[in-house]
Amino acid sequence: MIERLLSAHPFGPDVREALSALLRQSTGGVVEPLEDDAPDHGVWAGWIADQVGRPWAETSFLWAESYFFRKLLAATGFFAPGPWRGVDPFAPMKRAELHNAATDETLKALDELPHLSAADRDAAVVQAAVWGNQADLAFQLSTDASGATSGLVAGSPEEFWSLFGEPGAVHLVADNSAGELAADLVLVDRLLTTGRADHVVLHVKPNPYYVSDATPSDVLEVLNHLTGTSGEAGDIGRRVQESLRAGEIAVRSHPFFCAPGDFSEMPDDLRADFASAAVTIFKGDLNYRRLVGDRHWPATRPFDEAVSYFPGPLAALRVLKSEVVVGLSAGTVSSLDEGEEPWRTKGSHALIQTSGQRSSPR
Numbered sequence: 229m230i231e232r233l234l235s236a237h238p239f240g241p242d243v244r245e246a247l248s249a250l251l252r253q254s255t256g257g258v259v260e261p262l263e264d265d266a267p268d269h270g271v272w273a274g275w276i277a278d279q280v281g282r283p284w285a286e287t288s289f290l291w292a293e294s295y296f297f298r299k300l301l302a303a304t305g306f307f308a309p310g311p312w313r314g315v316d317p318f319a320p321m322k323r324a325e326l327h328n329a330a331t332d333e334t335l336k337a338l339d340e341l342p343h344l345s346a347a348d349r350d351a352a353v354v355q356a357a358v359w360g361n362q363a364d365l366a367f368q369l370s371t372d373a374s375g376a377t378s379g380l381v382a383g384s385p386e387e388f389w390s391l392f393g394e395p396g397a398v399h400l401v402a403d404n405s406a407g408e409l410a411a412d413l414v415l416v417d418r419l420l421t422t423g424r425a426d427h428v429v430l431h432v433k434p435n436p437y438y439v440s441d442a443t444p445s446d447v448l449e450v451l452n453h454l455t456g457t458s459g460e461a462g463d464i465g466r467r468v469q470e471s472l473r474a475g476e477i478a479v480r481s482h483p484f485f486c487a488p489g490d491f492s493e494m495p496d497d498l499r500a501d502f503a504s505a506a507v508t509i510f511k512g513d514l515n516y517r518r519l520v521g522d523r524h525w526p527a528t529r530p531f532d533e534a535v536s537y538f539p540g541p542l543a544a545l546r547v548l549k550s551e552v553v554v555g556l557s558a559g560t561v562s563s564l565d566e567g568e569e570p571w572r573t574k575g576s577h578a579l580i581q582t583s584g585q586r587s588s589p590r
């Protein structure tokens with residue numbers, strides 16, 4: 229990743245040396261404190277206090293990944309006065325993903341939506357939101373992901389839609405930008421146009437993170453791309469734009485979305501926000517790890533039990549890219565384990581899991 233950044237940007241010697249130092253520290257050294265005075269310095273000081281001085285190799289995977297991205301941003305000059313202030317170092321990669329053939333195809337495929345029955349359209353937008361999570365640049369950089377799809381290991385679009393009742397606030401905790409965010413906006417549009425949501429809160433990352441994670445400016449970039457596209461994608465983009473203007477969609481970026489901890493440790497203001505939602509939708513692998521706890525749980529641990537701390541109904545839509553998984557049936561686990569594929573980590577399997585089901589689904 230550091231090599232990609234060095235070749236993507238004309239960074240001067242200071243930034244190049246800071247990135248090389250981060251590479252040395254994170255691959256063989258100890259955790260060093262933050263040296264910047266960015267606005268999130270204070271909150272990070274609390275998250276790193278008991279880790280400073282420890283070898284990186286002894287920190288937890290989730291903690292190390294998050295801190296790595298925070299240090300990387302500081303190393304590129306993101307928080308310092310100067311030419312790189314506020315420059316998203318991953319922007320060229322995200323832009324390439326937004327303008328590639330696979331995203332074009334996804335957007336073109338939306339032209340089929342108006343010809344589908346309401347039930348098929350519901351199913352199609354959920355499937356697109358789930359499988360949109362395959363496009364993830366951090367994962368592509370660290371694996372030989374093939375893009376093959378093998379199917380859902382749990383849940384169904386029907387289970388997802390049965391969470392919704394009277395119109396209410398729906399929160400969507402987004403993951404990657406580009407094609408995945410485009411699919412998420414299609415889902416948001418469906419929630420609003422079918423009256424399942426009276427308004428939607430879209431949660432994105434406050435800063436560039438995990439290469440392709442969506443930030444507020446990515447929301448605008450993807451929306452501009454949609455509105456500049458012909459056909460259904462353009463129509464959806466324009467409706468989403470109007471919903472933003474009307475306050476039916478709000479975009480938020482709480483600092484905790486870049487925190488190195490599980491959602492069970494979320495701060496009170498974020499908990500209160502989720503408690504006010506009729507349904508909260510969590511997208512992607514990292515949000516799933518943080519939602520159920522980034523641990524080697526038995527795969528058959530009930531999903532409801534893993535998220536029992538969460539203050540409301542929720543759905544997780546995720547492609548499996550890491551070993552963490554719960555809520556599977558014993559039969560599913562044994563048949564997947566019998567196969568050759570590393571099904572938990574290959575990015576070829578996905579899931580839809582829900583908790584807090586209404587007693588009489590609409």
Ligand SMILES: O=P(O)(O)OC[C@@]1(O)O[C@H](CO)[C@@H](O)[C@@H]1O
Pocket residue numbers: 293361364366367370403404438511512513514515517547549550
């Ligand atoms: O949250 P996403 O985008 O679905 O996936 C992110 C992710 O797969 O990328 C990292 C590197 O492979 C993993 O640690 C992490 O879970």
